[in-house]
Amino acid sequence: MDLGAVTKHSASHAKPNGLILQYGTAGFRTKAEHLDHVMFRMGLLAVLRSKQTKSTIGVMVTASHNPEEDNGVKLVDPLGEMLAPSWEEHATCLANAEEQDMQRVLIDISKKEAVNLQQDAFIVIGRDTRSSSEKLSQSVIDGVTVLGGQFHDYGLLTTPQLHYMVYCRNTSGRYGKATTEGYYQKLSKAFLELTKQASCSGDEYRSLKVDCANGIGALKLREMEHYFSQGLSVQLFNDGTKGKLNHLCGADFVKSHQKPPQGMEMKSNERCCSFDGDADRIVYYYHDAHGRFHLVDGDKIATLISSFLKELLLEVWWGDWLPCETRLIREIVPVYCTKTGVKHLHHKAQEFDIGVYFEANGHGTALFSTTVEMKIKQLAEELEDKKRKAAKMLESIIDLFNQAAGDAISDMLVIEAILALKGLTVQQWDALYTDLPNRQLKVKVADRRVISTTDAERQAVTPPGLQEAINDLVKKYKLSRAFVRPSGTEDVVRIYAEADSQESADSLAHEVSLAVFQLAGGIGERPQPGWMAGS
Ligand SMILES: CC(=O)N[C@H]1[C@@H](OP(=O)(O)O)O[C@H](CO)[C@@H](O)[C@@H]1O
Numbered sequence: 005m006d007l008g009a010v011t012k013h014s015a016s017h018a019k020p021n022g023l024i025l026q027y028g029t030a031g032f033r034t035k036a037e038h039l040d041h042v043m044f045r046m047g048l049l050a051v052l053r054s055k056q057t058k059s060t061i062g063v064m065v066t067a068s069h070n071p072e073e074d075n076g077v078k079l080v081d082p083l084g085e086m087l088a089p090s091w092e093e094h095a096t097c098l099a100n101a102e103e104q105d106m107q108r109v110l111i112d113i114s115k116k117e118a119v120n121l122q123q124d125a126f127i128v129i130g131r132d133t134r135s136s137s138e139k140l141s142q143s144v145i146d147g148v149t150v151l152g153g154q155f156h157d158y159g160l161l162t163t164p165q166l167h168y169m170v171y172c173r174n175t176s177g178r179y180g181k182a183t184t185e186g187y188y189q190k191l192s193k194a195f196l197e198l199t200k201q202a203s204c205s206g207d208e209y210r211s212l213k214v215d216c217a218n219g220i221g222a223l224k225l226r227e228m229e230h231y232f233s234q235g236l237s238v239q240l241f242n243d244g245t246k247g248k249l250n251h252l253c254g255a256d257f258v259k260s261h262q263k264p265p266q267g268m269e270m271k272s273n274e275r276c277c278s279f280d281g282d283a284d285r286i287v288y289y290y291h292d293a294h295g296r297f298h299l300v301d302g303d304k305i306a307t308l309i310s311s312f313l314k315e316l317l318l319e320v321w322w323g324d325w326l327p328c329e330t331r332l333i334r335e336i337v338p339v340y341c342t343k344t345g346v347k348h349l350h351h352k353a354q355e356f357d358i359g360v361y362f363e364a365n366g367h368g369t370a371l372f373s374t375t376v377e378m379k380i381k382q383l384a385e386e387l388e389d390k391k392r393k394a395a396k397m398l399e400s401i402i403d404l405f406n407q408a409a410g411d412a413i414s415d416m417l418v419i420e421a422i423l424a425l426k427g428l429t430v431q432q433w434d435a436l437y438t439d440l441p442n443r444q445l446k447v448k449v450a451d452r453r454v455i456s457t458t459d460a461e462r463q464a465v466t467p468p469g470l471q472e473a474i475n476d477l478v479k480k481y482k483l484s485r486a487f488v489r490p491s492g493t494e495d496v497v498r499i500y501a502e503a504d505s506q507e508s509a510d511s512l513a514h515e516v517s518l519a520v521f522q523l524a525g526g527i528g529e530r531p532q533p534g535w536m537a538g539s
């Protein structure tokens with residue numbers, strides 16, 4: 005490791021004085037102009053991680069649904085997963101090191117993690133469409149090359165595509181070919197295999213309006229659409245030709261404001277969806293005949309997918325072989341909660357033979373264990389008639405899900421296939437169950453770390469008295485719950501409340517936000533009723 009070269013190069017990627025950043029739930033994220041040094045340093049870190057794991061590591065330059073002026077970076081681990089927690093700490097340490105300490109920090113990390121510095125390193129890099137992303141990804145490359153790492157720069161990619169590339173490269177191509185072409189072919193083939201079983205091919209099921217948040221999703225969907233156009237035609241809105249990235253559009257806007265994105269022409273009962281800025285989230289929605297907006301979010305996506313998988317599994321039913329956990333699917337699909345953040349959900353889902361996870365904001369996928377995958381492949385050959393058909397469908401749906409990360413394009417194709425196969429309209433899907441009215445608010449406090457939580461962030465441990473106050477407020481409303489937690493991506497405290505009516509949910513959320521303001525050191529304006537509603 006040529007540490008002299010590190011010092012020389014890091015001087016041209018200088019850290020702004022006094023800037024402290026943390027590798028949070030989504031990597032580093034802040035104003036793009038403050039990130040050059042972080043990119044360079046993440047290039048260095050990726051090389052160490054690659055040497056340690058003897059695998060290809062990914063670096064994605066994106067700030068997802070944040071405004072255009074922001075940017076960010078996250079590292080992708082060997083199996084396409086989020087970076088391991090101990091390395092998140094190293095990332096924070098390296099990003100905040102003063103220039104003169106860089107060498108020491110790099111040596112420390114290498115020692116702690118037993119990195120063999122003689123080992124080769126290979127890094128793949130992707131970036132979103134932000135104007136700052138190209139230059140920032142060059143800084144990543146600088147970091148990689150200074151430490152002697154090899155790299156492949158994929159250029160523009162969705163975040164889940166980069167996760168896919170990493171996974172493919174580390175599984176010797178068994179998962180798929182590590183090219184965008186390979187990704188398009190794998191997913192489209194699975195989608196067409198699945199949908200050819202659909203009896204209803206009426207127009208209603210075969211066209212979809214997609215709001216691409218003026219981001220990378222538009223470019224990639226355009227490249228991909230002719231691969232699957234036999235089964236689905238997509239009409240793209242907010243494709244980046246006019247509007248600003250994530251501005252009044254995209255999955256995050258639609259979910260948090262509960263209204264359609266700007267620039268989308270919606271007719272009543274038409275099925276529409278939105279991606280976020282790096283295309284790892286998707287939400288669906290429609291206007292009913294009375295012009296009322298209905299959001300079909302991650303919870304409903306998870307329900308649609310798990311009930312479909314359950315049906316297929318019951319059809320195939322392989323009796324005695326079925327493992328205990330899966331056996332439960334006969335009655336019910338067990339549900340677990342984790343802390344916020346896809347990495348927590350992903351790891352929980354991996355504990356099962358089949359794990360379906362989604363955040364309400366539309367980030368998620370389904371994971372299948374190797375045992376299940378092998379068994380299904382075998383059954384698809386051995387079984388006959390209806391059972392064989394169901395096994396084949398399971399085989400295709402496994403291929404259609406991105407096993408490395410939540411993926412808007414892959415999820416969209418899964419959902420479209422299921423709706424077509426089941427002959428469901430978006431309204432019928434929406435009616436699978438009724439959500440309790442809910443409200444999300446955010447409150448600014450001086451230091452959001454004063455709030456600590458337990459029980460998958462459903463109980464506040466500190467500050468003293470806050471949980472008791474919430475409990476008392478919740479008792480005033482029927483069918484109610486409320487949670488508070490510090491955000492992992494913004495300097496705010498998030499409040500969630502639900503109750504038997506929208507009015508009650510709003511009022512409970514407001515009362516809880518007042519309690520947070522009082523007990524957790526609120527700053528600025530005191531929360532007003534209806535204040536920041538929908539934020
Ligand atoms: C309400 C909401 O959408 N929260 C998002 C957001 O986290 P916060 O901790 O709420 O800021 O970003 C996370 C990372 O992308 C994502 O996992 C999470 O679901």
Ligand SMILES: [Mg+2]
Pocket residue numbers: 068069280281282283284285
């Ligand atoms: Mg995203």
